[in-house]
Amino acid sequence: MQDDMSYVIPAREIDGTIPDGIRGIFLRAGPARNELAGQPFGHWFDGDGGVSSFRIENGQVHYRCSFVKTPKYLDESAAQKVVYRSYGHNAPGGFFKNFHLPANCANTSVVYHGGKLLALFEGGRPWRLDLDTLQTMGEEDFDGALRPRETYSAHGKVHPDTGDYINFGMAASLTGPRVDLFRVAPDGRMAKRGSVKVDRMAFCHDNAMTKNFLILMVMPVSFKRPLNVMLARETIDQNMEYQPELGMKVYVVALEDFSLVRTFEVDPFTFAHCSNAWEDRGELFVDVLELNQQQGEEAKAQYRDIFHQPFPATGKMQRYRFNIQTGAVSPENLPNDLPCEFPQWDWRRTGRPSRYIYTAGICQNDTPGFYNALQRIDLSNGEVKVFDAGCGRFVSEGIFVPRKPDSPESDGYLLSAVYDANTQKSELLILDADSLSEPIATVRLRNHIPHGFHGGWSPL
Numbered sequence: 001m002q003d004d005m006s007y008v009i010p011a012r013e014i015d016g017t018i019p020d021g022i023r024g025i026f027l028r029a030g031p032a033r034n035e036l037a038g039q040p041f042g043h044w045f046d047g048d049g050g051v052s053s054f055r056i057e058n059g060q061v062h063y064r065c066s067f068v069k070t071p072k073y074l075d076e077s078a079a080q081k082v083v084y085r086s087y088g089h090n091a092p093g094g095f096f097k098n099f100h101l102p103a104n105c106a107n108t109s110v111v112y113h114g115g116k117l118l119a120l121f122e123g124g125r126p127w128r129l130d131l132d133t134l135q136t137m138g139e140e141d142f143d144g145a146l147r148p149r150e151t152y153s154a155h156g157k158v159h160p161d162t163g164d165y166i167n168f169g170m171a172a173s174l175t176g177p178r179v180d181l182f183r184v185a186p187d188g189r190m191a192k193r194g195s196v197k198v199d200r201m202a203f204c205h206d207n208a209m210t211k212n213f214l215i216l217m218v219m220p221v222s223f224k225r226p227l228n229v230m231l232a233r234e235t236i237d238q239n240m241e242y243q244p245e246l247g248m249k250v251y252v253v254a255l256e257d258f259s260l261v262r263t264f265e266v267d268p269f270t271f272a273h274c275s276n277a278w279e280d281r282g283e284l285f286v287d288v289l290e291l292n293q294q295q296g297e298e299a300k301a302q303y304r305d306i307f308h309q310p311f312p313a314t315g316k317m318q319r320y321r322f323n324i325q326t327g328a329v330s331p332e333n334l335p336n337d338l339p340c341e342f343p344q345w346d347w348r349r350t351g352r353p354s355r356y357i358y359t360a361g362i363c364q365n366d367t368p369g370f371y372n373a374l375q376r377i378d379l380s381n382g383e384v385k386v387f388d389a390g391c392g393r394f395v396s397e398g399i400f401v402p403r404k405p406d407s408p409e410s411d412g413y414l415l416s417a418v419y420d421a422n423t424q425k426s427e428l429l430i431l432d433a434d435s436l437s438e439p440i441a442t443v444r445l446r447n448h449i450p451h452g453f454h455g456g457w458s459p460l
């Protein structure tokens with residue numbers, strides 16, 4: 001991304017017609033500057049966060065994008081070189097310049113909740129932006145409830161019954177590693193905090209939420225030689241490794257009071273993202289996108305340098321059933337067609353049984369460098385529908401938007417920001433979520449949006 005932008009795409013410039021029912025803001029976030037003065041950062045995760053918003057109203061779109069003006073962005077822009085330690089590179093200057101967590105680059109997701117637009121990064125606190133201008137307002141601490149150096153993940157979830165935003169953050173302390181838990185009320189106030197002790201500081205990127213429980217799956221992806229990280233002999237990326245011999249635990253926490261209900265031991269696996277989860281007669285059903293089994297350097301390279309990999313990281317949908325009474329765990333395969341990532345569902349059904357999963361995926365169109373397709377999995381009958389974005393065209397996570405607030409599940413639209421390598425520009429695609437056939441509307445931008453991570457939809 002080159003610069004902050006703001007412009008309107010009028011209805012006459014849009015292919016197709018934006019349906020009357022679509023009125024809201026589609027949001028995207030991702031690493032939007034991945035180098036300085038020609039020197040690439042050490043890792044895709046270290047790119048400075050850029051947020052895009054598509055305000056869709058009256059059949060037209062007001063597009064905006066802006067860098068999040070974090071200290072990392074501002075100081076490194078001024079210096080035109082790396083100043084801070086990040087995930088994939090250390091700062092020049094040895095131990096004394098690297099004795100801190102990776103710099104917050106606010107690049108992972110963006111959510112509008114409680115009257116606040118927040119750019120999220122799991123290694124630090126959120127950054128607040130102005131919804132109308134995307135101007136950076138500052139680091140959000142919820143009136144002091146979120147302390148400096150505490151973390152707030154990029155995968156919080158809105159509870160559809162209460163409107164609360166439930167989130168978590170990994171933390172180190174003198175008494176050992178823990179996961180902090182947060183409940184933010186619909187008015188944007190931090191209403192409750194809690195914490196659960198865990199076995200180790202681990203890569204813990206997403207969680208699952210049912211009506212009454214939060215399910216924290218703590219993978220054995222952790223520091224291999226922690227002293228080397230502290231002494232800045234290695235980067236964090238070099239040091240974090242999948243260590244299945246350490247085992248894997250799943251912590252089930254009650255949403256009501258953040259008390260630990262039960263801990264499960266599972267056979268280790270790796271994942272970045274969960275889909276929906278729900279509970280039924282004492283069992284928890286958690287759908288998770290289990291990553292393929294590449295480990296070590298091969299797996300790390302898929303994330304580190306996304307721009308020069310033949311394939312991005314993918315996996316397949318799996319379901320884990322946890323019996324709270326007996327402690328039994330059973331995994332089962334879900335229907336899959338494409339190697340996939342970025343699972344999504346109808347957020348009105350978060351925590352309750354849902355029939356459909358939408359993912360980004362890789363189809364056979366001879367241009368596999370990034371996710372080039374969207375798929376919809378029907379869990380009731382195993383049917384999978386695929387939308388092939390076309391040669392050299394790469395999708396973002398697809399976000400479901402209902403046709404009307406009370407429309408049935410999957411009666412609505414799937415929105416995705418597509419980067420077209422043929423024109424080096426991006427566009428917003430609006431698909432019928434049920435058929436995944438030709439786009440209902442294509443909104444072409446004057447610029448590209450770099451390959452990113454997450455975002456969402458906020459109705460107006």
Ligand SMILES: [Fe+2]
Nearest residue numbers: 205273453454
């Ligand atoms: Fe994520």
